[in-house]
Amino acid sequence: MSTLQIDFGHAKPRIVGIDLGTTNSLVAVMDLTGPRILSGIVPSVVSVTKSGEVIAGAEAREMLITHPERTVYSVKRLMGRGVGDVQDELKLFPFHVVPADAEGSESVLKLQLGDKIMTPPEVSAYILRKLKEDAEDVLGAEVTQAVITVPAYFNDAQRQATKDAGRIAGLEVLRLVNEPTAAALAYGLDKRKEGLVAVYDLGGGTFDISILRLHDGIFEVLATNGDTHLGGDDIDNLLLNIALEDIQSEWGEDVSGNASLVQMLRRAVIQAKEALSFAPAAMIDLEYGPRKYQREIDVELFNRLIEPIVERTLGPCRNCIKDAGITVEQINETVMVGGSTRIPLVRSAVERLFRKRPHTELNPDEVVALGAAVQAGILGGEVEDKLLLDVTPLSLGIETMGGLMSKLIHRNSTIPASETELFTTAVDGQTNVLIHVLQGERELVKDCRSLARFDLKDIDPMIAGMARIQVRFLIDANGILNVTAKDLRTGKEHSMDVKPSYGLTDDQVEAMILESYDKAEEDFKERQIREARVEADAILGAVDKAKEDDAYQALAQEDRTAIDRSINELRLAYHSDDHLLIRDQIEKLNQATMALAEAIMNEAVGKALKGTNIND
Amino acid sequence: MRFYDALGLEPKLALDSDDLKKRFYDRSRQWHPDRFSRGTSEEKKRSEEMTSMLNDAFRTLRDPVTRAEYFLRESGLELSKDAPPELLEEVFELNMALEELRGGDESARGQLVSAQERFTGMLADADSGLGGLFTSYDGKPDAAVLEQIRATLNRRKYVSNLVRDVEKELNVHSAN
Numbered sequence: 001m002s003t004l005q006i007d008f009g010h011a012k013p014r015i016v017g018i019d020l021g022t023t024n025s026l027v028a029v030m031d032l033t034g035p036r037i038l039s040g041i042v043p044s045v046v047s048v049t050k051s052g053e054v055i056a057g058a059e060a061r062e063m064l065i066t067h068p069e070r071t072v073y074s075v076k077r078l079m080g081r082g083v084g085d086v087q088d089e090l091k092l093f094p095f096h097v098v099p100a101d102a103e104g105s106e107s108v109l110k111l112q113l114g115d116k117i118m119t120p121p122e123v124s125a126y127i128l129r130k131l132k133e134d135a136e137d138v139l140g141a142e143v144t145q146a147v148i149t150v151p152a153y154f155n156d157a158q159r160q161a162t163k164d165a166g167r168i169a170g171l172e173v174l175r176l177v178n179e180p181t182a183a184a185l186a187y188g189l190d191k192r193k194e195g196l197v198a199v200y201d202l203g204g205g206t207f208d209i210s211i212l213r214l215h216d217g218i219f220e221v222l223a224t225n226g227d228t229h230l231g232g233d234d235i236d237n238l239l240l241n242i243a244l245e246d247i248q249s250e251w252g253e254d255v256s257g258n259a260s261l262v263q264m265l266r267r268a269v270i271q272a273k274e275a276l277s278f279a280p281a282a283m284i285d286l287e288y289g290p291r292k293y294q295r296e297i298d299v300e301l302f303n304r305l306i307e308p309i310v311e312r313t314l315g316p317c318r319n320c321i322k323d324a325g326i327t328v329e330q331i332n333e334t335v336m337v338g339g340s341t342r343i344p345l346v347r348s349a350v351e352r353l354f355r356k357r358p359h360t361e362l363n364p365d366e367v368v369a370l371g372a373a374v375q376a377g378i379l380g381g382e383v384e385d386k387l388l389l390d391v392t393p394l395s396l397g398i399e400t401m402g403g404l405m406s407k408l409i410h411r412n413s414t415i416p417a418s419e420t421e422l423f424t425t426a427v428d429g430q431t432n433v434l435i436h437v438l439q440g441e442r443e444l445v446k447d448c449r450s451l452a453r454f455d456l457k458d459i460d461p462m463i464a465g466m467a468r469i470q471v472r473f474l475i476d477a478n479g480i481l482n483v484t485a486k487d488l489r490t491g492k493e494h495s496m497d498v499k500p501s502y503g504l505t506d507d508q509v510e511a512m513i514l515e516s517y518d519k520a521e522e523d524f525k526e527r528q529i530r531e532a533r534v535e536a537d538a539i540l541g542a543v544d545k546a547k548e549d550d551a552y553q554a555l556a557q558e559d560r561t562a563i564d565r566s567i568n569e570l571r572l573a574y575h576s577d578d579h580l581l582i583r584d585q586i587e588k589l590n591q592a593t594m595a596l597a598e599a600i601m602n603e604a605v606g607k608a609l610k611g612t613n614i615n616d
Numbered sequence: 617m618r619f620y621d622a623l624g625l626e627p628k629l630a631l632d633s634d635d636l637k638k639r640f641y642d643r644s645r646q647w648h649p650d651r652f653s654r655g656t657s658e659e660k661k662r663s664e665e666m667t668s669m670l671n672d673a674f675r676t677l678r679d680p681v682t683r684a685e686y687f688l689r690e691s692g693l694e695l696s697k698d699a700p701p702e703l704l705e706e707v708f709e710l711n712m713a714l715e716e717l718r719g720g721d722e723s724a725r726g727q728l729v730s731a732q733e734r735f736t737g738m739l740a741d742a743d744s745g746l747g748g749l750f751t752s753y754d755g756k757p758d759a760a761v762l763e764q765i766r767a768t769l770n771r772r773k774y775v776s777n778l779v780r781d782v783e784k785e786l787n788v789h790s791a792n
Contacts, residue, residue: 174653175650215637215641216641218641218644218645375650378650379650379653379654380653380654381654387644387645387648387650388650389644389648413671413675414671414674414675415668415671416649416664416667416668416671417668417671417672417675418668418669419672474664474668476649477648477649477664477667
């Protein structure tokens with residue numbers, strides 16, 4: 001049971017790369033030979049059991065059928081969004097949302113799961129925690145640092161929510177990387193020294209298009225575009241609605257309120273959808289107690305249904321090419337990412353638009369996690385020849401007179417990017433200035449996304465226009481806004497209060513972490529001990545059995561004594577809470593039984609050579 | 617000028633775009649926050665400052681128009697927002713045609729299309745004119761040349777806004 005650990009020279013903690021997807025999530029790490037997926041796909045589903053325990057992954061996915069009202073899927077669609085944003089979406093979800101409080105629609109969404117109330121970052125944190133544990137099991141070491149991928153078109157609030165989820169899960173998020181950019185890294189397209197690459201990423205819930213220029217290991221994003229509410233989920237919902245209508249007319253009953261049935265049906269339509277990527281027709285097949293529903297969907301009908309969805313991806317592609325300042329003919333390679341790019345209609349539409357056959361060699365479900373691991377390698381210093389230069393997907397600005405948005409940093413600016421603006425007072429004796437920061441491309445504030453309100457407070461009372469406060473807006477390498485203010489009269493940092501429009505405050509996140517982080521460390525330790533004990537059980541059982549063998553009797557007395565002594569020591573260590581001690585004793589018992597194991601092996605080989613089947 | 621400093625360049629109006637790109641990539645490799653993820657918080661902060669400055673500098677200097685605007689601003693000259701007097705008559709007619717098209721008079725379309733072509737031509741002229749002025753000023757810094765550059769940029773900005781408006785209007789009405 002020894003695991004081979006590749007050490008990069010020092011005892012540096014490993015940074016993992018995580019693809020936190022709408023439907024599925026994955027964790028990967030950079031090895032000497034390249035990026036490697038660390039464990040199986042973890043469904044991005046979280047459920048609260050009757051006893052109040054929170055579970056994530058495959059186990060939670062089963063709860064979707066049995067306890068849909070206390071189970072969350074596709075939580076990524078809710079990250080960084082307000083109650084008002086997601087009304088349409090919520091109709092399709094089986095779980096309940098805690099009604100908005102007096103603050104109105106600009107407040108953090110809260111989900112009611114059983115008797116627990118959780119925000120989307122907390123739900124995501126449980127998925128991250130599961131990935132962290134899986135990674136720790138494979139690596140045999142604690143994991144505390146990660147690179148997490150996000151859709152390129154995620155706005156500031158959605159990015160911040162993802163980073164918060166990491167913190168809550170006990171992970172230091174060293175970098176948020178855009179999914180299409182990560183995919184480009186995974187494809188190792190830099191082998192081509194110079195060139196232009198388009199990455200088309202259609203996942204479970206989001207769509208991104210990015211165009212990159214490759215230059216000697218530098219991946220420079222020229223432009224990005226997308227839709228954070230467009231993906232495979234939308235296709236599922238189309239099929240689901242058809243099936244629900246069918247059932248209503250066949251059974252004479254509206255079953256859309258039956259959450260458990262709807263989730264079973266959702267699973268059935270997903271199976272049919274996936275089959276349609278390879279077969280000319282597929283069956284939506286549902287058995288609910290004594291009742292049955294079946295419907296065949298052929299590719300022709302399927303294509304007709306999904307054409308509007310595929311079409312919706314093409315507009316952003318054209319805009320992206322335009323923003324990159326290139327023509328479609330100049331693009332050398334096209335890369336496909338995300339499970340939905342398995343659909344033949346999607347592939348042909350992309351091929352037609354970009355006029356070349358897209359790369360599909362890597363598993364579209366894994367490529368983003370692999371790229372995240374490469375970026376983790378870059379940050380860890382193991383990968384030195386590559387560098388990502390990404391952009392901000394949306395323009396950043398502030399509210400000015402008359403409800404207008406004044407842009408400070410334009411979309412597709414390479415990040416980190418910054419801009420400074422001078423603020424002053426408008427009336428005598430004014431002691432604070434409010435700054436409303438927005439993201440978006442439209443001219444009116446109401447058409448843009450509110451990010452936060454900053455209150456420059458405690459300004460010394462003076463004549464209007466005398467105060468000079470310089471505010472610096474910086475979009476960091478994660479695409480997240482940082483704001484600092486300096487009083488030019490004193491040269492000192494000026495304090496301010498920040499109220500995020502759709503996010504958690506620092507204090508809120510902090511409160512969530514302390515609870516789960518301590519527990520996470522405890523969990524890890526417990527798991528280490530549990531695993532060591534499982535191993536101890538295995539070797540103790542094997543030695544017990546070997547002692548019945550003739551070879552044991554043939555051993556020298558001192559060898560037998562040594563074995564017994566090691567067994568006793570292991571049994572003593574077994575109940576300690578020190579997993580390293582248990583492992584030490586396992587190793588000692590292994591050493592002590594080496595001669596015995598050899599003797600048994602020789603005996604078996606001898607028997608086999610005599611023509612006796614050892615399986616007899 | 618700090619944007620020039622960030623790229624290790626003398627403040628000149630005419631720049632070689634390949635050289636600029638190379639400087640940008642070389643410095644990115646050196647300074648990018650990815651290179652300091654295990655560094656001290658002081659190093660991280662410095663790397664972020666330097667890289668954001670580098671990015672802002674490259675974005676501004678790689679385009680001749682934004683570069684010249686920056687150069688003028690740093691030299692204490694602001695662009696004006698007024699219409700260049702020599703275009704007044706033309707702009708007046710153009711606005712009339714735009715009004716007519718908005719009112720549903722399709723006969724104005726031809727006039728707008730030809731105006732659009734004429735203005736696009738003016739933009740190209742302005743751009744090629746700038747190149748000559750840049751070299752001339754770099755060779756011998758003369759306030760009169762800088763003033764000429766400012767006039768060209770003023771006109772260019774105004775014309776490019778006109779082109780945008782006409783394009784928008786033509787598109788809106790062709791969609792109907």
